[in-house]
Amino acid sequence: MSSSSNLVTDAPGAPPPATTPEPARFVVHAWTPGLRGLAVVTQLAALGALLHFSAQLWMALSDGSQQPQPVPIIIGLVLRVALPLAFVSALRRGHRATVDVDTHQWTLTLRGGARMELPFEAVAAVRPWRLPLPGPGLALRMRSGRAFSHALEVEDAVPLLRALDRHGALGAAQTHTLVRYAQARQALWRRRWYHLMGKFVLFPLVPTAILFRANQVISFGGALGEYRMYGLDAYLRSFGRYYVPISLGLLLFACGWRVVAESAALLAAWRLPAWTRGARRAAEWLCRLAYYVGPLALIGALFLT
Structure with missing residues (x-):
């Protein structure tokens, strides 16, 4: 036989226990x-x-x-x-x-x-x-x-x-x-460490490689010309003389565009509240296009002139 306490607990009309x-x-x-x-x-x-x-x-x-x-x-x-x-x-x-x-x-x-x-x-x-x-x-x-x-x-x-x-x-x-x-x-706004690594460390290798190869072909007759003539150490030092200023220039270039993006996003949040998120998304894409496409387009224009 069930106890009286069980009968009370199982009654269909009993209220559930209070919870905080x-x-x-x-x-x-x-x-x-x-x-x-x-x-x-x-x-x-x-x-x-x-x-x-x-x-x-x-x-x-x-x-x-x-x-x-x-x-x-x-x-x-x-x-x-x-x-x-x-x-x-x-x-x-x-x-x-x-x-x-x-x-x-x-x-x-x-x-x-x-x-x-x-x-x-x-x-x-x-x-x-x-x-x-x-x-x-x-x-x-x-x-x-x-x-x-x-x-x-x-x-x-x-x-x-x-x-x-x-x-x-x-x-x-x-x-x-x-x-x-x-x-x-x-x-x-993407700010993970791997985003920063790809943006400021890996991507500068692309314009660096283009300009460095052009210099090697013009100065030494081939992409590995300096390596064959003077060895790996001289070749890497020459590459570094391209990579360091290019990566620094891209970093400072990105900082300049970041100021523009933040100013535009703040202005949109103030003057166009309904467009706050859309304006931020447009500003972020503008920064990415300027950073990733702008330098390569500039290099292409230099080669065509």
Whole structure:
């Protein structure tokens, strides 16, 4: 015979046991004002150095009386661009955090385990950063009128804002220009290491091989002429003298087009909200065509003249 407890549990009209929904979790980077300011200044300094080297290389290439000097440019890029950006990346990893949105509050958990619980009614507004550096993010304004101690960097803030919107008007920034811009940027800009490797290391081999072979045929009578006359070491050194400036030129060329693409995508998010994603996709394809097709078309034009 079944026990009375089983009879009650198995009764067809018994209500299901109450369950507590799992909080929505989002990965962010939590910045204090001072450290975020340091990261912003470092990024801007690296961007300024990159623009300086781009202008320097462009002036050297446009002036036929001088040749670009790749070694100083490489040293400058490492010291003034690569190392500062690596420093910002290390800061970002050190400030990785999570936000859990529950039914009545959200909880910020920092990397060291510290937890900050914020009731929804304690937050007056959630606003995008006016300057999306070191990445796009959100600032929290409290009911007291003061800013929250940490600002939240998040590449795509829309899912977090939607979760907050279910508990009041804290998700109103979903339609903000910078939020739309960041969402399209995160979805359509490829930044994996293998993309960068193929773009900046492997692809420069193509124009290098074309120009290097032409030089070998003209100067030494064949594609392997210098190798047969002077050996492998001289042949590889000669190839390197082509590859290094070409790869550097393509890198700086891509950076210039990236500035154009980001400006166009931001303008579209501001003036044409419905076209934000389409404008971003068009800008990305324009960058790819300019980078991959432009140099080869230029080389073809030089050979035809």
